[in-house]
Each structure stands twice: as C-alpha cells, then as structure tokens.
Amino acid sequence: MSVLVYTESEQGKFKKVAFEVASYAKAVADQMGTTVTAVTINADDTSALGNYGVDKVLKVNDASLDKFNANAYASIIKQATEKEDAKVVIVSSSADSKYLAPLLAVDLNAGFASNVVEAPSSTSPFTVKRTAFTNKAFNMTTINSDVKLVAVSKNAFGLKENTASAAAEDFSASIPEIKVQVDAVDKVTGQVTIADAEVVVSGGRGLKGPENWGMIEELADVLGAATACSKPVSDLGWRPHSEHVGQTGKPVASNLYIAVGISGAIQHLAGINASKVKVVINTDPEAPFFKAADYGIVGDAFEVVPKLIEKLKEFKAQQ
Amino acid sequence: MKILVCISHVPDTTSKINFTDGDTKFDTNGVQFVINPNDEFGLTRAMWFKEKQGASVDVVNVGGPETEPTLRKALAIGADTAIRVNTEATDGFAVAKQLANVVKNGGYDLVIAGRESIDYNGGMVPGMLAGLTSANFVNNCISLEVDGTSAKAVREIDGGKETVSTTLPLVIGGQKGLVEESDLRIPNMRGIMMARKKPLNVVEPVDASAETASVKFEKPAPKGAVTLVDADNVGELVNLLHNEAKVI
Ligand SMILES: Cc1cc2nc3c(=O)[nH]c(=O)nc-3n(C[C@H](O)[C@H](O)[C@H](O)COP(=O)(O)OP(=O)(O)OC[C@H]3O[C@@H](n4cnc5c(N)ncnc54)[C@H](O)[C@@H]3O)c2cc1C
Numbered sequence: 001m002s003v004l005v006y007t008e009s010e011q012g013k014f015k016k017v018a019f020e021v022a023s024y025a026k027a028v029a030d031q032m033g034t035t036v037t038a039v040t041i042n043a044d045d046t047s048a049l050g051n052y053g054v055d056k057v058l059k060v061n062d063a064s065l066d067k068f069n070a071n072a073y074a075s076i077i078k079q080a081t082e083k084e085d086a087k088v089v090i091v092s093s094s095a096d097s098k099y100l101a102p103l104l105a106v107d108l109n110a111g112f113a114s115n116v117v118e119a120p121s122s123t124s125p126f127t128v129k130r131t132a133f134t135n136k137a138f139n140m141t142t143i144n145s146d147v148k149l150v151a152v153s154k155n156a157f158g159l160k161e162n163t164a165s166a167a168a169e170d171f172s173a174s175i176p177e178i179k180v181q182v183d184a185v186d187k188v189t190g191q192v193t194i195a196d197a198e199v200v201v202s203g204g205r206g207l208k209g210p211e212n213w214g215m216i217e218e219l220a221d222v223l224g225a226a227t228a229c230s231k232p233v234s235d236l237g238w239r240p241h242s243e244h245v246g247q248t249g250k251p252v253a254s255n256l257y258i259a260v261g262i263s264g265a266i267q268h269l270a271g272i273n274a275s276k277v278k279v280v281i282n283t284d285p286e287a288p289f290f291k292a293a294d295y296g297i298v299g300d301a302f303e304v305v306p307k308l309i310e311k312l313k314e315f316k317a318q319q
Numbered sequence: 320m321k322i323l324v325c326i327s328h329v330p331d332t333t334s335k336i337n338f339t340d341g342d343t344k345f346d347t348n349g350v351q352f353v354i355n356p357n358d359e360f361g362l363t364r365a366m367w368f369k370e371k372q373g374a375s376v377d378v379v380n381v382g383g384p385e386t387e388p389t390l391r392k393a394l395a396i397g398a399d400t401a402i403r404v405n406t407e408a409t410d411g412f413a414v415a416k417q418l419a420n421v422v423k424n425g426g427y428d429l430v431i432a433g434r435e436s437i438d439y440n441g442g443m444v445p446g447m448l449a450g451l452t453s454a455n456f457v458n459n460c461i462s463l464e465v466d467g468t469s470a471k472a473v474r475e476i477d478g479g480k481e482t483v484s485t486t487l488p489l490v491i492g493g494q495k496g497l498v499e500e501s502d503l504r505i506p507n508m509r510g511i512m513m514a515r516k517k518p519l520n521v522v523e524p525v526d527a528s529a530e531t532a533s534v535k536f537e538k539p540a541p542k543g544a545v546t547l548v549d550a551d552n553v554g555e556l557v558n559l560l561h562n563e564a565k566v567i
Contacts, residue, residue, distance in 0.1 A: 068476075068481075070446075070456065070458070071456070094477055095458075095459055095474075095475065095476045095477045096476070096477075098442055098458065098459075099446065099456075099458040099459070099474075100446075101443070101446070102411075102415075102442070102443040102444075102445070102446025102447040102449075102450065103446050103447075103449065103450045103456065105412065105443065105446075105447060105450075106415075106446075106447050106450030106451055107450065109530075110530065111410070111412065111529075111530025111531040112411065112412065112441075112443055112447075112530070112531070113531055114440070114441055114442055114443060115440055115441075115442075127534065129537075131440065132438070132439050132440060132536065133330075133336045133437075133438055133439075133440075134437055134440055135539075136336040136538075136539075137336050137338070137536050137537065137538055137539070138536065138537040138538075138539070139439070139533055139534075139535070139536050139537075140533070140534040140535045140536075140537070141531050141532065141533055141534065142531060142532050142534055143530065143531050144529075144530055144531065144532060145530040145531075179455050179485060179486070180455055180456070180457060180483050180484075180485040181483060181484050181485065182481055182482070182483050183471075183482045183483060183484055184481070184482040185476070185479065185480075185481050185482075186479050186480050186481070186482070187476065187478050187479030187480075188478060188479055191478070193477050193478030193479075194478075195477035195478065196477065196478070198566075199566070199567070223567065235499075235500050235501075241461075241495065241496055242475065242479075242480075244495070247332055247356075247437055248332070248356045248357070248437075248494075248495060249495070255566045256560065256564070256566040256567065266332065266333055267332045267333070270332070273539075276566065277560070277564045277566045279556070279560070280545075290545050290547075291542070291545070292542065293545045294543075294545065294546065294564065295545065295546050295547075295548060295556060295559060295560070295564070296545045296546070296547050296548070297547070297548050297549075297550050297553070297556065298547065298550065299550030300550075303550065304550055304553060307553040308553050308556065308557070311553050311554045311556075311557045312557055312567075314554075315557050315561065315567070
C-alpha cells in the first residue's frame with residue numbers, strides 16, 4: 001500500500017527531479033499514513049533517496065535498458081506498482097516521464113493528473129491542484145480510479161529533506177520487446193538545459209540579430225544559466241528551435257528568468273509564468289512584460305547587459 | 320497509408336481565461352476557438368504525406384457540435400474526411416478511449432496527435448491512445464518519415480534530441496518541427512468551398528468512463544507591482560536578486 005515513485009537517473013546518477021518527486025511522494029505518504037517505495041532503473045547508488053523520505057528502493061539494473069524506452073520503463077513501473085500494491089504512483093514532468101506516464105496510466109487503468117503543483121488537498125477523494133491553460137489558471141482535479149497516477153510539475157513542490165533508510169533491493173522485472181529503437185542521441189554536454197536550469201536568460205527580437213547573442217551567452221555563463229529565446233527569434237533562425245520558450249515552445253519553471261528585449265506577449269508569458277522570479281530589461285516602459293515581472297530595468301540591453309555581467313562578476317568574486 | 324489527425328478545439332492563444340458557474344466552467348464568452356497549434360503542425364505534416372507519398376487524411380475531434388467549425392477548417396486545409404465523436408471531452412483518458420474506438424474502426428496506419436492541447440495541457444491523449452490500440456508511440460515528435468511500414472522519427476528530449484526507428488501502426492505526439500511555422504497553411508477560398516462538400520461524420524460515443532473530474536478552477540493570485548531599478552544603477556539589481564529574492 002506504499003506510495004510508489006519513479007526516481008529517474010541519467011548515466012547512473014539521479015536527476016534533480018528525482019529528489020523533488022521523492023519529496024512529493026513522502027508528503028503524500030504522510031497524509032495517507034504509509035511509506036514510500038522508489039523504483040529506479042540503472043541507477044548506481046540509491047542511498048541519497050533516503051534524504052528525501054524514501055523508505056525502500058526497488059532497483060532494476062539491466063543493460064538492455066541503458067537507452068530510454070517508454071514502453072519498457074512503463075512496464076517496469078507497473079510491475080513495481082503491483083508488487084507494492086501501491087495505490088498512488090508519482091512521476092516527474094521530464095520529457096521521458098511525460099512520454100511514459102500515459103502508457104503507464106493505460107497499463108494500470110489509472111486516472112492521471114499531470115502538471116500537479118501541490119501536495120493533495122485531500123486524499124479521499126484524492127484531490128490535486130494542477131495548472132491549466134498554460135499557467136493562466138489552476139484546476140482542482142479529483143482522481144477517482146483505484147490506482148492514481150500523478151505527474152508533478154518541475155520546481156513547484158521543491159526539495160524537502162528528510163531521513164529515511166532507502167533500503168535497496170534488487171527487483172527483477174520482465175522487460176517487454178523493444179519496438180521503438182533508439183538510433184542516436186544528440187545531446188549537448190556541459191551545457192545547462194532549459195529543463196534543468198535554475199536560471200534562464202532569454203533574448204527576444206529586441207536584440208536585433210544573432211550576432212548580438214554573445215552578451216546573452218556571457219550573462220548565462222556568469223549565472224550558470226541556460227539560454228532561451230522568444231518564438232520569432234527561433235522562427236527567424238537566429239537561435240535553434242530548442243531554445244523557443246512559451247505557450248507553443250518549451251515551458252520554463254526556473255527560479256530566475258531574465259528576459260532581454262522581449263515584449264512579453266501573452267503566449268510568451270504563459271510559458272514562462274511558472275518561474276519564481278522574473279526580470280525584464282526593455283527600452284519600452286510600456287512593454288507588457290513589466291506587468292508580469294518582479295524586477296525591471298527600462299533601458300537599452302546593449303548598455304544594461306554588459307554592466308549587469310560586470311556587476312555579477314564582482315558579486316561572484318566576493319562570494 | 321491511412322492517416323488520422325486528432326484535432327483539439329482550443330481557445331485562441333490570446334484569449335482571456337475566465338470561469339463561470341462558480342468557477343467550475345471555462346467562460347467561452349467572446350472566445351475565439353482554433354485548431355490546437357501542436358495539432359496544426361501535425362495536420363500540415365499529414366498533408367505533406369498525402370501530397371508527396373500518397374495517403375488519405377482523416378481528422379477527428381471528440382466534442383460537441385460547437386467544434387465543427389474547427390473541423391471544417393481542417394478540411395479546408397486539405398483533410399479528406401472529418402469525424403466528430405458526439406460527446407463532451409471530460410478527461411484525457413475518456414477522450415483517448417473514444418479515439419481508440421475510431422482508430423480500431425478506421426484501421427489507421429498512422430495517428431498524428433499534438434503533444435498537448437493548450438487548454439488543459441494534459442499531454443496524455445496521444446500516449447493513452449497508443450497504449451489502448453497497442454500501437455507504437457513517439458512523443459514530442461519533431462520529425463517523421465515513413466517508408467512502407469517503417470518509420471523514422473526524431474523526438475525532443477531534455478537538452479537535445481533522439482532519433483528512433485519503429486514500425487506502423489504508430490501514434491505520435493507532435494509539435495513544431497514536424498513542419499516549420501512557414502509551412503502552415505491558411506485555408507484559401509477554394510479550400511473553404513471544397514470543405515463544405517466534404518463529409519463530416521458524426522458518430523455516437525462508446526461507453527467510456529472518465530477516471531478524473533474537474534472540481535474547480537482558480538486564477539493565479541494577482542501579481543504585485545514590478546520593482547524598477549535605474550539603468551544607471553545595475554548593481555542594485557544584483558543586490559535585490561541576492562538579498563531580497565534570494566535567487567542568486
Ligand atoms: C499561436 C501563437 C503562438 C505563439 N507562441 C509563442 C511562444 O510560445 N513563445 C513566444 O515567445 N511567442 C509566441 N508567440 C508570439 C508572440 O505573440 C510574440 O509575437 C512574441 O513573443 C514576440 O517576441 P519578442 O518579444 O521577442 O519580440 P517583440 O514583440 O518584437 O518585442 C521586442 C521587444 O524588444 C524591445 N527592445 C527593442 N530594442 C531593445 C533594446 N535595444 N534593448 C532592450 N529592449 C529592446 C522592444 O521594446 C520590444 O518590447 C505566439 C503567437 C501566436 C499567434
């Protein structure tokens with residue numbers, strides 16, 4: 001009857017979202033008066049999960065699972081759910097988890113709520129708060145099936161430290177035939193991704209052209225941030241599509257979002273609104289972004305950004 | 320190849336989001352509805368298959384009669400036949416069950432859905448549909464080629480992309496990248512005239528329960544006013560981000 005959580009890893013190491021979903025699972029388990037069991041796939045050392053309240057870990061290790069496969073991973077989580085007789089299953093909102101979750105919901109015949117931002121307000125009926133209309137609203141949803149599946153939004157619940165034993169045991173699950181073969185993975189290494197970033201620095205059409213992105217990259221570099229852009233910037237080919245954020249691009253839920261030369265159109269704001277603190281730098285004091293931002297500078301990016309880089313470097317040097 | 324494109328009927332991206340009936344229903348007053356952007360990329364890719372490789376393209380929506388103009392628009396863009404499953408779209412699982420029935424009856428080789436709709440953002444219908452019909456599934460699909468019964472797709476992953484190969488029958492959760500923004504088609508007069516004559520079949524729903532229920536909507540708390548920092552005093556921003564916001 002424990003709460004089951006899928007804690008993701010990459011090359012054997014847990015992703016940060018693994019600890020966030022573990023923290024969430026612990027909160028649900030406390031409300032239900034039960035324990036937390038995590039299932040891991042090809043993770044090396046799982047003891048760190050104890051720091052976020054995981055009591056037991058079912059470890060699956062199999063070389064055929066080195067490359068992600070949504071059906072196979074969903075099947076393993078289903079088998080773990082059944083072994084534990086879990087009634088609540090928690091996953092993250094990473095690209096991989098979003099891929100496997102609907103398959104898992106079908107396997108478990110589970111009602112599924114995605115983009116959940118808070119611990120359940122009630123566990124009977126099981127009621128959660130999720131975002132809707134691309135962050136323009138929230139929706140209280142009840143899950144009425146016997147087994148319930150929840151995908152937690154990134155950076156919404158946060159990490160909650162705890163002490164639990166994370167007692168690990170090997171779990172041998174059967175692996176279904178792989179029908180979607182991974183031929184190649186093309187991933188930038190050594191660069192912070194928008195999905196993982198605590199800070200995102202984003203540039204808009206106000207930057208005039210791709211040749212001016214040096215200062216955006218430098219600002220991102222000083223902050224350990226990922227770079228992003230508005231839709232027209234990617235449509236114009238100034239930046240790759242993978243940097244397009246907003247309602248029709250990637251969602252951003254960072255701690256800090258810095259928008260440079262971005263007007264703040266409704267479609268842009270919808271996608272970045274889940275970020276905790278928003279800063280805008282724009283020449284036009286009437287730009288709508290100022291209504292959505294926490295901090296703003298009315299000024300020319302070409303003057304403000306280099307100064308900001310300089311001040312941040314001074315600040316970092318003092319730390 | 321028989322292609323089915325799932326079309327979600329959603330409020331235009333500029334819509335004001337309000338609720339009625341004690342915050343239990345979306346207020347459609349004055350709201351303009353459009354084809355879900357992720358689905359429009361998919362529909363455009365389907366048209367490419369039709370024109371370049373030969374395929375039939377049906378579109379489907381689960382919803383009431385109010386969604387028909389959106390389906391007509393898809394016909395005007397070039398789809399052959401539209402299907403409307405005549406029931407309210409209550410939750411993602413229930414929609415996927417209705418679609419699964421359409422897929423089984425129609426014998427489709429390829430189902431193109433959007434990675435998520437921009438109204439409820441559930442992101443679950445394509446995967447559930449694949450699960451329910453035992454089709455292969457690629458989510459966040461940004462490129463798709465089909466050769467006979469083999470398919471090559473690229474999916475976006477956190478921080479990069481992944482190339483995969485699989486076989487039909489296949490369901491994809493599509494998004495921008497399947498085609499470019501500039502490839503999207505605005506229906507012309509001829510398309511609109513032809514769409515009026517194309518079949519729009521209304522089918523009755525199968526028994527399919529929803530596993531979740533919406534209780535209530537809430538709007539985010541109103542935001543406080545922005546703190547402006549003088550452009551000549553950029554150091555103050557660093558100070559505020561460190562000491563007040565505590566994000567650096
Ligand atoms: C269906 C649909 C979906 C969409 N989805 C998205 C989406 O997902 N994401 C998205 O971003 N957009 C989206 N858009 C587009 C959106 O409506 C806006 O057009 C877009 O966000 C504007 O981008 P921008 O702010 O970079 O450019 P602009 O609106 O052109 O703004 C540029 C800003 O830069 C400022 N500026 C100019 N020079 C300087 C300078 N030297 N220093 C500082 N500031 C300067 C200007 O004052 C202006 O505010 C969508 C639109 C539609 C119709």
